[in-house]
Amino acid sequence: MSNLYTARATATGGRTGTVKSSDGRLDLPLSSPRELGGDGGPGTNPEQLFAAGYAACFQSALGVVARREKVELPEDSTVTARVGLQRTGLAFALDVELEGHFPGLSHEQAHALMHAAHQVCPYSVAIRDNVAVRLKVAD
Known part of the structure; x- marks a missing residue:
């Protein structure tokens, strides 16, 4: 690499x-x-900074996978990252929810894009198997 x-x-x-x-x-x-x-x-605070970075990076990853899949990503699509700080014994851990909003795309198509982006986004790759990340498509 x-x-x-x-x-x-x-x-x-x-x-x-x-x-x-x-x-x-x-x-x-x-x-x-x-x-x-x-x-x-x-x-x-660090959680807000992480959420901002993750949301922006994930939005870009969505663009990458949409181009690969030949899907037009709506210009007004958004990604909201919620980053929680939890206590786990004597340590602390992060908890993440990524919510995508895709006007004009079907729920199934949006869900598929979210999962594909989660495989290539550098933030997702970095925290995989270490931080709980929930993917959600806004209604």
Whole structure:
């Protein structure tokens, strides 16, 4: 395998600090949600960042599999990622739901695209057999 691209980001201060990318395009304050005992401040958090990245990556993977299958993906299709943080004994784990919205496609066709995208999306591949991921097609 050859590396096509490498992103680099640095966190300072953990969940209540900052995160910055090496190119300066990402520079965000972090806040801990009230649900985790934090102050619920104005910053984002690692779960939101993961959800945003996963949703965008999965949407792109849907485009790849749609082109392969010669299916026209609706321009107004969306992917929403829900990323939960769970306690598992002394450790923590992620729980993910990906919900696709595909106006104009049948439920069966949309479901097939979601499953095919789950096989090629780098986020899905990275967490396979380690994080529970539920695929859902919006009604």
